[in-house]
Amino acid sequence: MSEPLSVLILAAGLGTRLKPYTDMVPKPLVPVVDKTILEHQVDAVRRLNECIPITRVLANAHHLADQIKEAADLLAIDHVFVEHPSILGTGGPLQRVWTEGWRGELLVMNSDAYHNFDLAAFVKAARKSKDSFALFCVDYAPANNLECDVHGRICGRDGKYSVGSFVRKTAFSGVAWYSSKALARIAADDFNVVDFWMREAHEGRLPLAYMEQSHTTWIDMGSPEGLYRACEARLTELGIDRWVDAGVDVSNIHVGSGTVISQGAWIGEGTTLKRCLVLPNARIEAGLTLENSVVGAGFTWVL
Secondary structure (H helix, E strand, O other), X not given: OOOOEEEEEEOOOOOXXXXXXXXXXXXXXXXXXXXXXXXXXXXXXXXXXXXXOEEXXXXXXXXXXXXXXXXXXXXXXXXXXXOOOOOOOOOHHXXXXXXXXXOOEEEEEEOOEEEOOOXXXXXXXXXXXXXXXXXXXXXXXXXXXXXXXXXOEEEEEOOOEEOOOXXXXXXEEEEEEEOHHHHHHOOOOXXXXXXXXXXXXXXXXXXXXXXXXXOOOEXXXXXXXXXXXXXXXXXXXXXXXXXXXXXXXXXXXXXXOOOEEOOOOEEOOOOEEEEEEEOOOOEEOXXXXXXXXXXXXXXXXXX
């Protein structure tokens, strides 16, 4: 019989690639069309819960933690671990969950990836493998740095470690499953979870490389380009080619396809927007023509 399953959403990142926007808004609360990325992650958790019971939903927070906590309350996230004064990296939050007495299996999800994964299929495959942990892998050429052996397990990572020989490379999606046995072995100084993976590999405990959905939608939305691509994917899911928040007046504005306009934005008359993402509270002068851009309050990123 399987252990109780909890979910941990990693929401403590600094959002460096999205500055200056993330100086005011934590990355998990950046909007992707109609919902924040944190809301999209919680929706994925709810879909999982329809197939596999989830005991509790957890999150961590560091940068602008009060905003994360407020959003977590609205989304019925059970507990937020605030990392203060220092951020704990990608391994520290897992170790903290264990040391603070939370037990059972743990599904870990990075909050800066946009995807449409079947998480239930992943958890079922991880359990069936009998491995102590499993990594959800995707085929993403710029980041294919995980080495997978002939048995379908991760045996190395470029520039970090290598155990045995590999037959293909793949990329980590930011979604992982850990058994309680694995969580108990994560050390207090495993700031980078890759250090734990490396130690496990050298001790003969290779994780499952789950690749059955390796070509499904997965977007790293931590950069301006990735954020826009995530918005494009969301528009496609909704079956529309543009989206304007109901509170924004665009009666004298040309809104071209591929454009997303968020709440609180102000756009001057005669403006033309083509394939643009207008973030909350942005102001755009009248009569401008903008294309392939992300516009925020006081800044513009050209895609």
